[in-house]
Amino acid sequence: xxxxxxxxxxxxxxxxxxxxxxxxxxxxxxxxxxxxxxxxxxxxxxxxxxxxxxxxxxxxxxxxxxxxxxxxxxxxxxxxxxxxxxxxxxxxxxxxxxxxxxxxxxxxxxxxx
Amino acid sequence: xxxxxxxxxxxxxxxxxxxxxxxxxxxxxxxxxxxxxxxxxxxxxxxxxxxxxxxxxxxxxxxxxxxxxxxxxxxxxxxxxxxxxxxxxxxxxxxxxxxxxxxxxxxxxxxxxxxxxxxx
Numbered sequence: 001x002x003x004x005x006x007x008x009x010x011x012x013x014x015x016x017x018x019x020x021x022x023x024x025x026x027x028x029x030x031x032x033x034x035x036x037x038x039x040x041x042x043x044x045x046x047x048x049x050x051x052x053x054x055x056x057x058x059x060x061x062x063x064x065x066x067x068x069x070x071x072x073x074x075x076x077x078x079x080x081x082x083x084x085x086x087x088x089x090x091x092x093x094x095x096x097x098x099x100x101x102x103x104x105x106x107x108x109x110x111x112x113x
Numbered sequence: 114x115x116x117x118x119x120x121x122x123x124x125x126x127x128x129x130x131x132x133x134x135x136x137x138x139x140x141x142x143x144x145x146x147x148x149x150x151x152x153x154x155x156x157x158x159x160x161x162x163x164x165x166x167x168x169x170x171x172x173x174x175x176x177x178x179x180x181x182x183x184x185x186x187x188x189x190x191x192x193x194x195x196x197x198x199x200x201x202x203x204x205x206x207x208x209x210x211x212x213x214x215x216x217x218x219x220x221x222x223x224x225x226x227x228x229x230x231x232x233x
């Protein structure tokens with residue numbers, strides 16, 4: 001099966017940098033996604049990593065180490081609108097459930113002025 | 114917006130009733146996955162439909178069933194509703210489910226706005 005672990009809550013101030021960690025144990029890995037979800041809304045895609053290393057996309061970067069089962073999402077120049085839940089999801093590569101996403105519980109980030 | 118639509122937006126039912134939720138996938142997408150998200154939790158995979166057939170199922174009982182139509186839209190049906198079925202139900206559309214072996218393509222899943230189901 002899959003086990004995805006991330007912190008429940010984090011807080012930071014506007015303009016700061018925050019790193020949200022995610023560790024995973026999987027029997028079949030086919031990529032890791034980060035999604036942002038505002039309260040009551042659908043998750044929206046932020047980043048995708050399938051090879052080791054850092055992917056940068058504007059204020060957001062995501063890192064993956066497959067050997068360590070570890071990823072992080074880095075948010076720079078935080079803005080109030082970044083207050084949301086951040087979901088780490090691992091994609092399955094086994095059998096009939098190819099493409100299935102396993103989500104962590106999400107990290108609720110609160111950005112203070 | 115992702116181009117994935119769901120209806121209804123909100124729904125209130127009582128225990129024992131049946132419910133049908135609907136999802137229209139993004140243009141060009143032939144795969145629909147359904148997820149259940151309880152309050153304070155991450156989405157949990159229910160099942161996936163690819164070319165009108167179920168293509169994998171999560172740890173949900175048989176009273177959760179689905180359909181996919183020739184236009185790739187999909188329905189989620191839940192029978193004999195229980196209080197614990199109260200959740201946000203998300204559908205996500207994508208292209209092919211994924212590739213066996215090697216490194217699959219990006220193949221992002223695009224989520225709809227969800228249906229908030231409350232069971233009283």
